[in-house]
Amino acid sequence: MVAVAITQNIVIQHAISEALHCLELDPLIRSKQVAVKLNDTWASAEDTTAVTQPDTLRAVLQFIRGFGPHELVVTGGAGAGETDEVFRLTGLMDVVMQEDVTFFDHNRPPFMAVPLEYQPEADVHGPQASVMVNPRVLGYDTLIALNQLKVYHTAPVTLALKNIAMSYPAADPLPALAAVHRVRAEVRGGVNVTGVVAICRPLSRIRPFRWPLPPCCHKNCAPQA
Numbered sequence: 001m002v003a004v005a006i007t008q009n010i011v012i013q014h015a016i017s018e019a020l021h022c023l024e025l026d027p028l029i030r031s032k033q034v035a036v037k038l039n040d041t042w043a044s045a046e047d048t049t050a051v052t053q054p055d056t057l058r059a060v061l062q063f064i065r066g067f068g069p070h071e072l073v074v075t076g077g078a079g080a081g082e083t084d085e086v087f088r089l090t091g092l093m094d095v096v097m098q099e100d101v102t103f104f105d106h107n108r109p110p111f112m113a114v115p116l117e118y119q120p121e122a123d124v125h126g127p128q129a130s131v132m133v134n135p136r137v138l139g140y141d142t143l144i145a146l147n148q149l150k151v152y153h154t155a156p157v158t159l160a161l162k163n164i165a166m167s168y169p170a171a172d173p174l175p176a177l178a179a180v181h182r183v184r185a186e187v188r189g190g191v192n193v194t195g196v197v198a199i200c201r202p203l204s205r206i207r208p209f210r211w212p213l214p215p216c217c218h219k220n221c222a223p224q225a
Contacts, residue, residue: 016059029067032141035075035104036060039147039163042080043089052146054091060146061099075137077107077167106134107170114138131169 005022009015028034038052057074065072074096076083083105087093096103111132147163 012053012055013059013062016056017063020060020063025064025067028142029064029069031068031070033071033073033139034064034069034142034144035073035137035140036144036146037075037164037167038092040076040078040083040086040090040092041167042078043086045089048090051086051090051092052148054095056148057092057146058095058099060144061095061101064144065099071102073102073104073140075104075106077105077170079167083107104136106137106168108134109170110135111170133168134170137168 005019007015007018009018036057038057040051043051061072061074074092076087076092078086084093084103087096087103093103112135113130114133115130116128143164145163
């Protein structure tokens, strides 16, 4: 199977479809419980640029539905706002409803503790012993990280890792949203970088798939005007 697909098309839906045609998706999707995890950290009525865009979500949902998943879930957990409000402001909720898929906010209870198993010989010992997550996030067969790259003012590159590791630890169990900001800022700043790795370990049994994917399997993957 092609591991990386690069396409170019002014119409994002066409570019995504052309890229996904390069990939062997059937064993990942058919009859599986599939979750699509967006970047949904924050948005306002004036600024919706920090999240996965609705046209990207729609293109991916429409494509993978053709492989017959048992259930298709769009899961979110905003880090600086209410998840459903971020979805509404950005148009993501419209896509979820129009495409008739399940919306799930993993910031909401119930919660369970997931221990962070540090490896002193490989990791710097971290201050957090565990994180609280909604248990549903551990049950997906295939997890798609659908976060679009963006430019930060101060943070280094984070790519797909933060989209999962810094969203699955739920915001609601903490005393205040400010606490979430402090914890996540510490991780980004390096105080608890190994916590990101430790958070990812309990998710290792889920089959991850990261989109959009960045030469390729057939002519449709060549850059187009």
